[in-house]
Amino acid sequence: MLVIEEEIKMSNVWLLIIIGICLIALLFVVYNYIKIYHMQEGTDRMIKMSGIIREGANVFIKKEFTTIAIVIAILAVLFTLFIEKYSGITYILGATMSSVVCIVGMKSATYANVRTANKAKDSLSIGETVKVALKGGSISGLSVQALGLLGIVLIVLISGIGPQTVETLTGAGLQNLKAYEGNGLINIARLLTNTSVMRITTYSLGCSTVAMFNRVAGGNYTKAADISADILGKIRNDLPEDDSRVPNVIADFIGDNVNDIAGNCSDLLESFVATIAASIVIAIGLLSSYSNIITAELFKATYIFPLVMAGGGLFGCVLGLFIVSIRKMGNNPSKELNLATYISAGLTLIICGVLCYVAFGNSGVDLKELGWKIGWASPWICAILGIASGVAIGLITEYYTSADYKPTQTIAEYATEGEAFVVTKGDAVGSRSCLFPVLIIGASLVISGLLCGTYGIAIASLGMLSFVGTTVSIDAFGPIADNAGGLAESCHLDPEVREITDKLDSVGNTTAAIGKGFAIGSAAFATVSLICAFVGNFNVSGLPIPKIDDFILIAGAIIGGALIEFFCAILTDNTIKSAKELADVGDKQLSNPDVLAGVVDPDYNELVRLATKSALRRMLVPSIIALAVPFVTGVFLGPEFVVGLLLGSTICAIPRAIFMGNSGGAFDNAKKYIESGQLEGHGKGSAAHKAAVAGDTIGDTRKDVVGVALDIFIKMMSTVATTLFVVITALYAFFSSLF
């Protein structure tokens, strides 16, 4: 017992170090926040317009989180009453962390946008302007990683990995792993849950729930506003982009923050947390499979390592972003942003290697017996694979969506043949772009699986996400720059200013596309890790692992695939319904000749209120599908069906999400390619441009609503299933016994 207690103390030291890193990161966040806050906002009109944006964003957030809070509260009570006493609290903790990140991100972005525009106006320097936008973005990015990690570390520190695992190690026998001591307050179902696993997974589920609602509502808000503004501005009236006479334009600006900041932050926070949770659950599964080899020390290493690795990555991100923030910046924004990524990723890689050696180098166990092909370095190689895959997928995404390469240029060329050709070609580009990312994911899966089993897959996934702080910072740079450009236009700043913000915006578009590639890649990895964790539960519970010829499983898989299409359909329908509503209301305002002449400001608030209402009304159904389907089908059709469901939906969702993101991105940039006059003989206003605009509008829903929501949909379903495995099997056994 002495050795084990010492081990726990040792690992507690590790946990305290991670908490320290989180606090450093949060201090940096606060510092940046204050810095941004105290910058100048610019002209009166800029102050007024940005005030409306901030106000609108606050109203949306307040209303949205009120609804979310109700759902969270109900589920938290259910968890505490029926499943495990403290899991309601950890569930709320997860939801709170995610919500705080969203609120901080949105607040800082709505401060940073106008200050970015103002910096461009005052300095006329690209480098200075980039710094402001990136500082704003880093507030979101570092909050995501620091708060997400802080929550899970606190849970592990306070509740430990549970006495039953320690018992196992001290000889009370593996069978006790099944007899968990955790229960809800009301013990109707006589569930025996592993307290630590329940607390960790419910924390992750809290993050998922907020992310799901955020993505669905945010996507609807932003694209309904964007599409309706485009219809009014570009199709029904001939106005420039972001013209302040279009009443929907402010809702569009708010939408950028709602979806690209809050939605993206909560999405990646979720991936990050879910991956750590899956790693820990898999580490526990490893213990149950190799109880004869795994020592106390090694077990602690397997479950602490993911946390330490995430902490090391966070440290790398803080350093990377700090270095970039103090360097003198040149006029090439892409280079500066890439530098931040490379420093963060590089540092993470090195730190990770050292940590891996410390954790596994002297375990006293021949790790090859665990199937770790190259000993202590196996997890490290897996992490490297994850990082490399993320970068590679990002580059492929850039190839398929940037106007610098052939796919997008061909879409623009086909635009001369009309809308049908644009869309058909765009569909082909989107479909074609799936193969290589998926081959990379598949190869990484196989290699990390061969090197290090399911644990390796989870670590590869975590590798991709271990510098999520920087990834999100750069992602958040995009909407801030976009908003700054919008403000420059609608506040009638000099064309020179708009030129600078346009340059930032176009870089932002590419980083957004790459970020989406990263989000999809990490979602695919995270989901596969979660499925592995879910299947591992069969082992832990003493059930046979389902075979591939189980027709309940096959039926589940086929239905999972169709569920993805159904989910896409709901989101798409909701978006165009909302867009039509918003366009019609905006049209009514624009029919006032004073508004069209620019003499009177339109009533922006009417549109903002309507966009909020539409988005929130349409948020519940898709989110509840993700929560309910794995649970309900599991209870009635059994865990084999759920395995199939998760696998089928993941297999379909990965290429669908890539398709949606890349076809949308390519449409967007094909339109911009024509607008920039690069397609000879077909400039802005030509028939080809009109066709490209139609493509762009179609792509809007695909890339910013459907594609991004698919990621979180599959992660959420897998998290629900993994969290509720014990409940599902118990209730299924109960219902089966009735027949």
Added chain:
Amino acid sequence: MLVIEEEIKMSNVWLLIIIGICLIALLFVVYNYIKIYHMQEGTDRMIKMSGIIREGANVFIKKEFTTIAIVIAILAVLFTLFIEKYSGITYILGATMSSVVCIVGMKSATYANVRTANKAKDSLSIGETVKVALKGGSISGLSVQALGLLGIVLIVLISGIGPQTVETLTGAGLQNLKAYEGNGLINIARLLTNTSVMRITTYSLGCSTVAMFNRVAGGNYTKAADISADILGKIRNDLPEDDSRVPNVIADFIGDNVNDIAGNCSDLLESFVATIAASIVIAIGLLSSYSNIITAELFKATYIFPLVMAGGGLFGCVLGLFIVSIRKMGNNPSKELNLATYISAGLTLIICGVLCYVAFGNSGVDLKELGWKIGWASPWICAILGIASGVAIGLITEYYTSADYKPTQTIAEYATEGEAFVVTKGDAVGSRSCLFPVLIIGASLVISGLLCGTYGIAIASLGMLSFVGTTVSIDAFGPIADNAGGLAESCHLDPEVREITDKLDSVGNTTAAIGKGFAIGSAAFATVSLICAFVGNFNVSGLPIPKIDDFILIAGAIIGGALIEFFCAILTDNTIKSAKELADVGDKQLSNPDVLAGVVDPDYNELVRLATKSALRRMLVPSIIALAVPFVTGVFLGPEFVVGLLLGSTICAIPRAIFMGNSGGAFDNAKKYIESGQLEGHGKGSAAHKAAVAGDTIGDTRKDVVGVALDIFIKMMSTVATTLFVVITALYAFFSSLF
């Protein structure tokens, strides 16, 4: 030994009866062919135009089959040399049967189209006209079922199910099931194959190969011609549909025959044959799993029953089509066509029940020990489930694609908001339409699996296909009616005639949509049966059945999903490339003012030659992917990877194929809805109509190229894998041993 020899004789009697039914069906085909041939063709212009169509179709067929023959010959030689002596011959037999069906179908359709137009002209009666078109269609339909079945029955009759299975039954032991005696002429790889299984599956593979090439080339041909004709007629010049001044119009007519007749016939022939083959392979697998229970008599029943069932269905189809052909027909073509389906399906159901009782009713074995929940009736219930699922999927397809229901009407309404809204709404309708068909497939899978194991799944699949003769007849009705309408237009017949053919055409559109639903449903079932057969091979070969947490399998599944998207991309790109080529050449001809004025006929043949060339040039790559991927990946990554690949591609392809078919069908009918003036205030020529035309053009590629090719793609991959299982495992073992 005596009992077994008697059993074989008994089953030979069954086989001879089936051959008899096939011959009756073929006699009926010949009778109809002669009847059609001797009908009047009509005016000189009709004779001329239909002659050009027939000529063009013949040229295409000749060139296409020359290419196909080379591929078939190479593979046949490889099979005979390296795998099993006679399998090259059976492979050629399968390819020949499929080719003959295509040629007969195309020839009869190109005779029937002009005679249908002429009958409309002479009789001005819908009922009479329907009869001619349906007679033409029944030639294709009955050929499919009769020839497909004849080939496989001959193989079973001549080669038997192989001495090794008989040995098993006489006590030489199950282990001999592994030691098959079949080998190629050159025994390098030392493969031990089951001769009968190899001959049956290579027969099926022959059918697949032809179908694959046909679908890919046919789809490209027809849609390139159609889209280019639409661009020239509707967008660049304002001409009515099917106007004979558009040079591409004849290629379009030929295309209808090439894809909707030849493509469809070979596709459904393939499903039908593959399903029978899978049933027999599964029956052999059953024997190896239950050797302690299964008697000689029962074994024969399990492998003969699928054949007998198919024969019974064929008999039902002959009767159904005969009854409809001698009835006096009313003015409601849908009713008449539905009647044919109901009679055929009803008769099939009854015959099937009787046969099931005869085969399994007195087996002397308690069938519940095999897991057949309700004894002899289990397979019958599975067959009923298959038939019911097929009909239900057809009805759902009709709901989502017919202008009589809300989904299509809403697309038309959104057309008033422009192209982007049409496409987005159409995408949503397509995605939404996947859920219910897949739920039906899933439920049928589970129920038939529970009732009767994997054998039940194969029988359910066969149930859906057991009256394929009638299904294809009605499918083939569509393009004949479509061509008749086109001839009425381009030969300047009275508007009254065009009204009749339009009515037939619109019925044909609905039957085509339903037929596509059926094709997809049956493809899904057939593929799942084939996957079951493939997995069953693990058992027979003594390999462990892969578990769901095998990450090689998971990687295969994810890659399989992306492969589907990649395949869609290639086909889509090829189609628009060809369409653009054809449009440009057609445009050049139309720039001659005499052609546009209608004084001089355009050079139809230039377009026909170009369409043929483009289609054939772009046929090879996609088809070879389907042939090569499962084999190559299997050899290097192992059979577990292939299981994943098949499963992943099937899971993705089913909803994708439904999406493609239904969004395409809905776009088409939304356009027609507006053209018919049912959308108030937005008739033909309005902006809404223009937007709907763009939707229709996008849908053309989806429904007639991509959607239908996906069916055959997954069936083909599964057939390749099942056929080559032994080869794949042997070569994989060899390559693995090198490392």
